Amino acid sequence: MTLRDGLVTHPSVTQRYDHMVETGKIARDPAQENIAAALDRLIGEISDKRLARKSSALGWLFARRKTSREPVRGLYVYGGVGRGKTMLMDMFHDLVPVDHKRRAHFNDFMADVHDRIGQHRAALKAGETQETDPIPPVAAALAQEAWVLCFDEFTVTDIADAMILSRLFAALFDKGVVLVATSNVAPDDLYRDGLNRGLFLPFIGILKENTRILELDIDTDYRMQKLNRIPVYISPDDAAAGKQMDAAWTTVTDGQPVEPSELKVKGRSVPVPQASGSAARFSFADLCEKPLGARDYLAIAGAFDTIFIDHVPSMDMRRRNEAKRFILLIDTLYDAGARVFISAAAQPDALYTASNGTEAFEFDRTASRLIEMQSQDWLEQTGQRKAEKSVVAREQTAGTG
Template identity: 65%
Template structure:
């Protein structure tokens, strides 16, 4: 039975979820069941709001007054990756009885907003409009196109986005737009440590006023369960290693559309060549052959909690600058509870060789951490958010 056929057969999120559980497609989870029920309540509230607008002229007038006093609050669902947030939101989006609705990845939505703002400013320069401020007409167009906005992967890493959001969403909420979003972080941690974050804080207050915040504290990351059955340190390099990395990447993507991304960090850009949800994939050259530093690696791991690194070469003294960056990179991933999937030319203890130099001494720590980051204890603790609880020396084979 296709997704659309299931929706027709089971007209609520809860019924659809129960049917998937009965078919063995998901394991029943109390947190997911509670969220399914919450989505169904929101569907009812939106349905009542829609009907009030369609009633008689007098009834519509009174309905509008009631709606203005008590606007429908959306949902902001946050939790660790792989807990089922997107799956349940997609059920909600398909079932909500609203024609003007939109489901988008948040980055795609913001790219659309920037394009609309740019187009309006160009029109103003050409004298085609007397409205200099682009936010009101952009908000008008967005609200006209969609009354219910559903965003996947709501995150803020770009200062330009941060400065726009408060004014834009103030305008959208005034126009009656209802927001539903999934995120890996709670609202208070959006744009955390970002440049001029104090200017962004009013948006967090605005967001909390217009949405109910729900933590999906599901017990299992289903994607990571599958990933745990795959090797996370693959050596030697070659076709077999490439296939293993690709299989693990497909598991982590779990059907999420792959895209490129760009992080702006202290005035310069760090490209993310491949990203899907909370995971990013790089080559060794992407991360260690370019002049990146600690702040760059920290920004990457704050945005992406699962990091793939392809084609790590065996290093020696002639490549000590790349070795220094690799040491710093692994330290950062380890300290920030990240999961690492890596393909390398050699085992950890043979990745760096030099007769002298501080890098040789420091790489001993990197070797130890590369072993530990493969351990069942580390992977379990990383899933729970504290890999440093992993026991020292408890490792699996390469």
């Protein structure tokens, strides 16, 4: 088995980390080594629990061990942007010896939860179930599908999420689910300025009880080390920027037809002003000044691998809602590995000017990702993904011919 970057599999997170250091992929950092060691300890505890669950002849022997009788506490790792949290969690997910495991962006997971709740309510209305509370059956189904959950970018900004998290995760943890999560904020700072936050606070206690809280506090932003700017982020947003965006669009579309399109999302239509093959072009107003959400952005990222966004303005508290959508949009495109061209009023770290509120916290991650998405490494990766998709498409076409 090999890793996504071509490295060979190693039996522990620490050994895999050491291999990446030795081959020059990353620089050694004591704070990252501490997290790697904690993840290895968790793998050991999960392995004990997995053996105890087995109905083999040796299952009773391992079940007698104290570590097997106690619930396994997961890990919640938080720290500044670009510190290597996601890299370490992905190593853990690759190595933990569990078949029923799931790795997801937290926003994607919660969208799935809300879908399942909606399906349960529809079944109740149709008389297909007598269970009026959707949380227990949804939690049971999720726990059956995966009892090790890995969440990237754990953050809570949506009141609909905030109001169900306590009950949902209390049920998941009660069923033995183990959580590993990365976040930019400490648990006590989750949903900090959110509406009705008092109703959310029990979740923080549940999270602390069922995970070990570790801070990855180092000075180096490893994303910034890979910075290698190319003109995919153009600022300031003036006439010259418009010409550069048009020239880039012409190159990407390469003579293919360009026409308006639309995506169907949950029975709604999301307009795409310009579409050509796997590329789409929007304005900031199209994407962030309209009531779009996570499902809409996921649909866009699923349909197109190259996205143009024109005229991104500077934002402050007066444009708080637009800033929230822009943060979610960039998170979604980043997680999808999309190639993104942007014309903006300011550089990424100056796009959001307010200094207070949740968005100021969140925009630090957005700025870091916008910078990384300009790097040569990122563009090479997106190009490779596009080439691989083209090969698959050609093979499928040949197979149906």
